[in-house]
Amino acid sequence: MTASISDHLLAWYDKHARALPWRLPPGAPLPDDPAWPYRVWLSEVMLQQTTVAAVKPYFEKFTALWPDVTALAAAPDDAVMAAWAGLGYYSRARNLMKCAREVAVRGGFPTTEAELRQLPGLGDYAAAAIAAIAFGQRAVVVDANVERVTARLFAITDPLPGARKAIRAATAGITPATRAGDFAQAMMDLGAQTCTTRSPRCLLCPLRAHCRAHAAGAPERLPVKPAKKPVPERSGTAFWITRQGGAEVWLVTRPGKGMLGGMRALPDDGWSARADGSGMVPLAGDWRELGAVRHGFTHAQLTLRVMALDTDSPPPGEGQWRPVSQIEDAGLATLFAKAARLALAGG
DNA sequence: GATGCGTGGAA
DNA sequence: TTTCCAAGCAT
Numbered sequence: 001m002t003a004s005i006s007d008h009l010l011a012w013y014d015k016h017a018r019a020l021p022w023r024l025p026p027g028a029p030l031p032d033d034p035a036w037p038y039r040v041w042l043s044e045v046m047l048q049q050t051t052v053a054a055v056k057p058y059f060e061k062f063t064a065l066w067p068d069v070t071a072l073a074a075a076p077d078d079a080v081m082a083a084w085a086g087l088g089y090y091s092r093a094r095n096l097m098k099c100a101r102e103v104a105v106r107g108g109f110p111t112t113e114a115e116l117r118q119l120p121g122l123g124d125y126a127a128a129a130i131a132a133i134a135f136g137q138r139a140v141v142v143d144a145n146v147e148r149v150t151a152r153l154f155a156i157t158d159p160l161p162g163a164r165k166a167i168r169a170a171t172a173g174i175t176p177a178t179r180a181g182d183f184a185q186a187m188m189d190l191g192a193q194t195c196t197t198r199s200p201r202c203l204l205c206p207l208r209a210h211c212r213a214h215a216a217g218a219p220e221r222l223p224v225k226p227a228k229k230p231v232p233e234r235s236g237t238a239f240w241i242t243r244q245g246g247a248e249v250w251l252v253t254r255p256g257k258g259m260l261g262g263m264r265a266l267p268d269d270g271w272s273a274r275a276d277g278s279g280m281v282p283l284a285g286d287w288r289e290l291g292a293v294r295h296g297f298t299h300a301q302l303t304l305r306v307m308a309l310d311t312d313s314p315p316p317g318e319g320q321w322r323p324v325s326q327i328e329d330a331g332l333a334t335l336f337a338k339a340a341r342l343a344l345a346g347g
Numbered sequence: 348g349a350t351g352c353g354t355g356g357a358a
Numbered sequence: 359t360t361t362c363c364a365a366g367c368a369t
Contacts, residue, residue: 051354092367259351
């Protein structure tokens with residue numbers, strides 16, 4: 001009997017699995033500890049559309065501040081948003097808090113894929129991944145790595161996203177009844193390190209002999225992706241408003257939805273991914289132009305002009321004065337952290 | 348099904 | 359410098 005694809009892959013994973021802070025050694029028994037599913041869940045949310053290298057320090061920070069789901073559920077919103085600052089996709093942090101509070105109320109994470117799927121911030125991928133990795137259940141885990149590996153293994157040439165159904169079916173066909181969590185992580189390790197997007201290292205691949213795309217040549221062409229639309233260019237203005245000769249700066253909290261939603265920020269002129277800002281200053285005074293910062297979003301490229309004013313007048317609207325000396329700890333998203341650095345450098 | 352939503356690193 | 363994109367989810 002020829003060893004199956006999953007057998008080959010698991011044997012490779014037993015030797016070559018990456019050691020990660022949220023991961024058990026291959027084949028290790030699942031800990032009987034409520035912090036275990038918490039750590040798996042936290043890592044899965046952080047890893048959505050985000051690299052392992054970027055996640056590591058945030059995972060360490062979160063687990064040190066909030067070692068279990070009860071602690072995270074009890075944390076104030078602004079503390080969690082500030083801790084997430086810089087990691088991006090801030091709706092994840094908002095859903096993280098919602099999810100933690102639901103889980104704390106019900107006394108722990110549900111253990112089935114279907115129940116996990118109902119929690120805020122958990123989609124098809126994360127629900128399957130947590131069911132398999134945290135609870136040892138057989139689930140079909142399909143992320144972008146698995147999509148790539150499977151599309152190549154079976155030479156699925158239909159373009160995404162239409163090919164997803166076939167890719168899921170093919171992945172289901174090779175997912176083992178046991179060790180589904182290790183299998184999923186093995187597929188992801190293989191996709192991240194060996195079966196890479198641009199230059200797959202087929203000579204190192206444990207599945208080379210099973211791979212139809214390798215046999216056909218040019219595996220790097222799969223999966224076929226749709227063309228990307230051009231990213232619009234936008235401009236806006238942020239306002240560095242200080243008092244007491246620059247000792248304190250006026251910060252606002254952005255609305256709970258939309259870009260950088262729920263994050264502490266510099267006030268601005270209403271720019272968005274859809275439209276430029278008004279360029280209007282929020283209060284009269286002797287403004288100084290400090291320059292501009294550039295920042296790329298997924299769906300817009302922004303030039304943010306930064307203007308400064310030291311004043312005794314309270315700015316309009318909600319906000320708070322924060323010590324400039326602690327601006328690095330204020331929990332600003334990267335865009336506004338850039339603007340703050342420009343202001344502190346004096347323009 | 349298409350769109351909106353961050354960031355930093357690699358090529 | 360520019361382009362691409364990495365363990366997706368919500369609407």
